[in-house]
Amino acid sequence: MTARVLVLYTGGTIGMVPSEQGYVPCPGFDGRLREELGERAAELPEYDLVEFDQLIDSANLTPAHWTRIVQMLEKRWHEYDGFVVLHGTDTMAYTASALSFLLRGCDRPVIITGSQIPLSQLRNDGVDNLVTALLLAADRRITEVCVCFNGRLLRGNRARKVRTSGFDAFDSPNVPWLGQVGIDIELQEDLLLPPGTPDFLQPDFDPAAVVMLPVFPGMPARLLEAAWNAPGVRGLVLQSYGVGNPPDADEAWMASLERACNQGVTVINISQCQQGAVCQGVYATGAALNRLGVVAGADLTPEAAFAKLHVLLTQHREPQAVRQALAQVLCGEQN
Numbered sequence: 001m002t003a004r005v006l007v008l009y010t011g012g013t014i015g016m017v018p019s020e021q022g023y024v025p026c027p028g029f030d031g032r033l034r035e036e037l038g039e040r041a042a043e044l045p046e047y048d049l050v051e052f053d054q055l056i057d058s059a060n061l062t063p064a065h066w067t068r069i070v071q072m073l074e075k076r077w078h079e080y081d082g083f084v085v086l087h088g089t090d091t092m093a094y095t096a097s098a099l100s101f102l103l104r105g106c107d108r109p110v111i112i113t114g115s116q117i118p119l120s121q122l123r124n125d126g127v128d129n130l131v132t133a134l135l136l137a138a139d140r141r142i143t144e145v146c147v148c149f150n151g152r153l154l155r156g157n158r159a160r161k162v163r164t165s166g167f168d169a170f171d172s173p174n175v176p177w178l179g180q181v182g183i184d185i186e187l188q189e190d191l192l193l194p195p196g197t198p199d200f201l202q203p204d205f206d207p208a209a210v211v212m213l214p215v216f217p218g219m220p221a222r223l224l225e226a227a228w229n230a231p232g233v234r235g236l237v238l239q240s241y242g243v244g245n246p247p248d249a250d251e252a253w254m255a256s257l258e259r260a261c262n263q264g265v266t267v268i269n270i271s272q273c274q275q276g277a278v279c280q281g282v283y284a285t286g287a288a289l290n291r292l293g294v295v296a297g298a299d300l301t302p303e304a305a306f307a308k309l310h311v312l313l314t315q316h317r318e319p320q321a322v323r324q325a326l327a328q329v330l331c332g333e334q335n
């Protein structure tokens with residue numbers, strides 16, 4: 001029996017066409033793709049393609065789009081062996097992270113891809129990325145959300161966009177790739193997550209619930225205050241220095257952070273470094289955060305920390321419960 005794959009086109013460069021203002025998403029991707037693939041389509045897994053009613057440049061992504069994607073997949077989950085989500089690269093890592101937390105108990109491949117140059121252009125990376133994604137979406141050894149780009153298979157919640165214009169735009173700086181595509185498709189089977197039993201979440205996200213802030217030298221306390229004290233904010237992703245160090249000598253700044261924690265805002269601390277983990281306590285500056293109840297975000301990427309906090313805030317009301325859940329490893333997102 002041949003595998004059947006559902007492709008969901010959400011927008012992004014892969015299906016864009018030129019306009020006077022630059023590239024814009026364009027409906028009718030299925031027809032353009034089948035024309036491009038021609039007879040080669042017969043060698044691929046059988047696929048159906050559905051698209052968002054409103055295609056987006058992924059710069060316009062909001063958390064509501066994550067729920068929309070889950071709804072569209074969930075409705076057809078048992079009709080297909082695997083799924084490809086075509087997405088813009090700008091916020092692909094956010095969506096890959098969010099889907100990994102929302103598609104709880106995932107038991108088949110969900111491969112997210114896109115491209116740096118549209119399929120409509122002579123020289124493009126869209127065809128290759130899509131063909132590889134289709135083949136991987138038919139591989140039942142994969143039972144998790146992955147990003148596939150330029151021959152790399154990455155855990156979705158570990159992936160980051162690391163280049164603006166190179167075809168090798170995605171990497172997972174803190175963990176090895178799950179697979180590599182050269183002459184052969186090589187999967188690191190020992191690294192893949194085991195299948196679960198689907199129990200998907202389709203939350204009604206409050207887009208205002210989470211803010212993310214990098215610390216910078218001389219950052220005024222009032223900026224921190226304005227961020228966490230804005231209406232609706234229940235979570236703050238703080239991107240501190242090195243192994244998780246904030247400017248603890250700034251009393252007003254630390255007092256603001258303490259007020260945030262005391263007023264029920266869940267704060268997770270991650271590093272501005274590309275690689276490595278937060279360890280609050282190596283330095284006295286970082287140890288100050290332990291006293292306030294700031295969650296140490298281990299080696300989470302900013303995208304995964306943001307998405308994890310958003311999802312957990314829809315599941316738990318009590319800040320203490322959110323903090324406890326944040327510290328757990330849910331689907332390979334942190335060590």
Ligand SMILES: NC(=O)C[C@H](N)C(=O)O
Binds near residue numbers: 059087117
């Ligand atoms: N390469 C891309 O897909 C970039 C585009 N702006 C997007 O994220 O939708």
